[in-house]
Amino acid sequence: MKKKNLLIIALSLLMLGVFTGEAYSFRNGAPAGKSGGAGEATCATSSCHAGALNSGPGTLTINSNAPGGVYTPGDTYLVTVRLAQTGISRFGFEVLAAFSPLVSKSVGFLNLTNSGETKLLTSGLRKYVTHTSSGTLGTNFFEWDFEWKAPDTGVGDVQFFVAGNAANNNGNKTGDLIYSQSLTLTQLPVGTNVALANPTLEVYPSFASTSAFLHLENAGLSPLQVQVLNQNGQVVQLMRILPAGTDVHRKIDLSGLATGVYYVRVLGNSGLLSDKFVKFE
Known part of the structure; x- marks a missing residue:
């Protein structure tokens, strides 16, 4: 009986070592x-x-x-x-x-x-x-x-x-x-012109209640990401423009936004452009 109990204990320890060892082995990579x-x-x-x-x-x-x-x-x-x-x-x-x-x-x-x-x-x-x-x-x-x-x-x-x-x-x-x-x-599509010189961004009107608009000149033909951020730096709207085209006009829907100051960022191969507007009721 004593030998049988020792055998059971030994097998239990062995199985514990197998499972514990498997878990520990992944510490050096999945x-x-x-x-x-x-x-x-x-x-x-x-x-x-x-x-x-x-x-x-x-x-x-x-x-x-x-x-x-x-x-x-x-x-x-x-x-x-x-x-x-x-x-x-x-x-x-x-x-x-x-x-x-x-x-x-x-x-x-x-x-x-x-x-x-x-x-x-x-x-x-x-x-x-x-x-x-x-x-x-x-x-x-x-x-x-x-x-x-x-x-x-x-x-x-x-x-x-x-x-x-x-x-x-x-x-x-x-x-x-x-x-x-x-x-x-x-x-990026092969052969695409990645950027033109001196791109400019304008967001208008400066004070808006339901809609604002962005106008991007000399945008180049590379894809763009447009972000609308609140005052805490959180992205509240996101748009992708693919391909951009050299002259871009887009509407920004403000119906779901609270009143306050918002920032518009445009990211592309030409760098980062930004502007802001104020949402009011």
Whole structure:
């Protein structure tokens, strides 16, 4: 009986070591194929971690410095992933990087900006960026970034799929919260004139109640992103103009906005332009 009890204890410890070891092994990077995009599962929908996807109070974002979400073939862009959740001190992530649905593979070149906190993975025709063990500890949030160089030949839109783990640091599968997000960058049409000299922006009238208008001269033919921001810097309206055309007129609907001062920003390959107006009843 004593030997039987010892055997049961030994087997229990062995199984605990297996499951705990599996959870700890992901501290040095997620396994390839867990981004949640392009037909892939996430760690919430596979055997890595328990819990429903995007069910927690945290936020996962992925952004780039490509103007207006448009990339130029051959140029290099910074991609930033941020995972935040109050009370969490260990974080992880994985990005399926620059996946082109047109050719069904990752395109371009990836460069790590911090090789101590991130690393590259390759699985077949797909490329990934994930965390290292040094890139997991933070107070309430963690942020990772990397560079992507677009291929010289156009491959259409590219997608970045990211899954993030806000971990409770208990060393096993339970209690962690998994999030997913994506970013799409649109290719600048080949042969497009990216900008003309001295673009100008005018928003009128300066005081408006129901509608305002923007007039952009010398806009070039590159795509533009138009943002309307409140006094707190929050984007309350977003428009994309693709392609822009050299002379642009657009109506801004103010019916859903509270009274106050608003700022209009236009982002494109020619830089940043801004103007403001006042909404009144």
